[in-house]
Amino acid sequence: MAERLLRADARRNRARVLEVAAHVFATEGLSVSVHEIARRAGVGTGTVSRHFPTKDDLVTAVLLTLTADLVAEADALAATEDPGGAFFAFLGSLVRAGAAHRGLARELTGAGAAAGAVEVRARALLVRAQEVGAVRPDVCYADVAALVTGCTTREGGPLETVVGVLCDGLRHTTRPREDNSA
Amino acid sequence: MAERLLRADARRNRARVLEVAAHVFATEGLSVSVHEIARRAGVGTGTVSRHFPTKDDLVTAVLLTLTADLVAEADALAATEDPGGAFFAFLGSLVRAGAAHRGLARELTGAGAAAGAVEVRARALLVRAQEVGAVRPDVCYADVAALVTGCTTREGGPLETVVGVLCDGLRHTTRPREDNSA
DNA sequence: GTATTATCGGGACAAGTGTCCCGGTTACTC
DNA sequence: GAGTAACCGGGACACTTGTCCCGATAATAC
Numbered sequence: 001m002a003e004r005l006l007r008a009d010a011r012r013n014r015a016r017v018l019e020v021a022a023h024v025f026a027t028e029g030l031s032v033s034v035h036e037i038a039r040r041a042g043v044g045t046g047t048v049s050r051h052f053p054t055k056d057d058l059v060t061a062v063l064l065t066l067t068a069d070l071v072a073e074a075d076a077l078a079a080t081e082d083p084g085g086a087f088f089a090f091l092g093s094l095v096r097a098g099a100a101h102r103g104l105a106r107e108l109t110g111a112g113a114a115a116g117a118v119e120v121r122a123r124a125l126l127v128r129a130q131e132v133g134a135v136r137p138d139v140c141y142a143d144v145a146a147l148v149t150g151c152t153t154r155e156g157g158p159l160e161t162v163v164g165v166l167c168d169g170l171r172h173t174t175r176p177r178e179d180n181s182a
Numbered sequence: 183m184a185e186r187l188l189r190a191d192a193r194r195n196r197a198r199v200l201e202v203a204a205h206v207f208a209t210e211g212l213s214v215s216v217h218e219i220a221r222r223a224g225v226g227t228g229t230v231s232r233h234f235p236t237k238d239d240l241v242t243a244v245l246l247t248l249t250a251d252l253v254a255e256a257d258a259l260a261a262t263e264d265p266g267g268a269f270f271a272f273l274g275s276l277v278r279a280g281a282a283h284r285g286l287a288r289e290l291t292g293a294g295a296a297a298g299a300v301e302v303r304a305r306a307l308l309v310r311a312q313e314v315g316a317v318r319p320d321v322c323y324a325d326v327a328a329l330v331t332g333c334t335t336r337e338g339g340p341l342e343t344v345v346g347v348l349c350d351g352l353r354h355t356t357r358p359r360e361d362n363s364a
Numbered sequence: 365g366t367a368t369t370a371t372c373g374g375g376a377c378a379a380g381t382g383t384c385c386c387g388g389t390t391a392c393t394c
Numbered sequence: 395g396a397g398t399a400a401c402c403g404g405g406a407c408a409c410t411t412g413t414c415c416c417g418a419t420a421a422t423a424c
Contacts, residue, residue, distance in 0.1 A: 139347060153331050165348070188400095
């Protein structure tokens, strides 16, 4: 970490830009311009450009702050004794995080540089839940990611219902059919 | 319809632009420029601009050609004697249509001018399926639309699994709880 | 307090977008 | 087949976006 080498005002500005960007991306999507972010953060466009040479760098940095919490939660859940409960709990967290930062929802579950850590954990939780028979065995991570992304697009209402539907659908199983694959 | 007033070449060009736009929007999303669409259609940008004064007009026109089939199917299903089956069948069609035209998926279920007709039918099918107890009563159309949109983002694999998960989750019900609302 | 140097601000630039317009061409009418 | 008007092509324009640069400024070391 070379953060200590930054000057005090530079650290402040960097943090402020990151904060504003997170808020703006969450509420208005990734299409907001860098100029607008700089304006709202009260800095010049050059300042943003220096800390985050590319818009993609800015997006990645915002994603990193988001994924940190999710990664920590996933690791905690992975140590749980209830693989099914752990998976479904993380599913809810993913949806909530995605819905709270709508512009970044797709990137959250994707294989981007920042979200990779989340994906790895989500995959592991899924596999573990499937091994104990808590989640139907025919779904793969891409299926779950797509469905989660969809849930995050639910606007103007509570997320509980969509998450509930999703969990019920993933559960193993509506009607026991334990041995239709072996 | 004033289409008969168009000159022959104008009709041809209009159809060609529409065709190319549908294909391009489907495979590369709405962010493709009008210039690019004109180039691929082998016409000038002015030609596109005249038939569809605004890019939004072009998108709407493409959506209209898509929704026509869906509307017809929905009307046919609405006359069926199995509300549950009708709803789930239409759900599958919606997902397939959305996945085949990824750039327009969100607009398909939305309240845009062109997709309104689809939404009205989907709402009706949902309500009817809920009335006979085939679909859990706590979901609303916005929930379904969000989940369908998610399914359409599933890339590189078969859609059957996600649709299956979605249907199982929506079905009424994993464990009967008929009277928790009344 | 002064010198130094990292950092700032915002104007500038290139690339890309949607939209419009005009001279030329082609299809339809008689 | 000639006249007319609708239509075409693509260049032009205004605008936005991401990125870079440079003179001005303010923080840090001594």
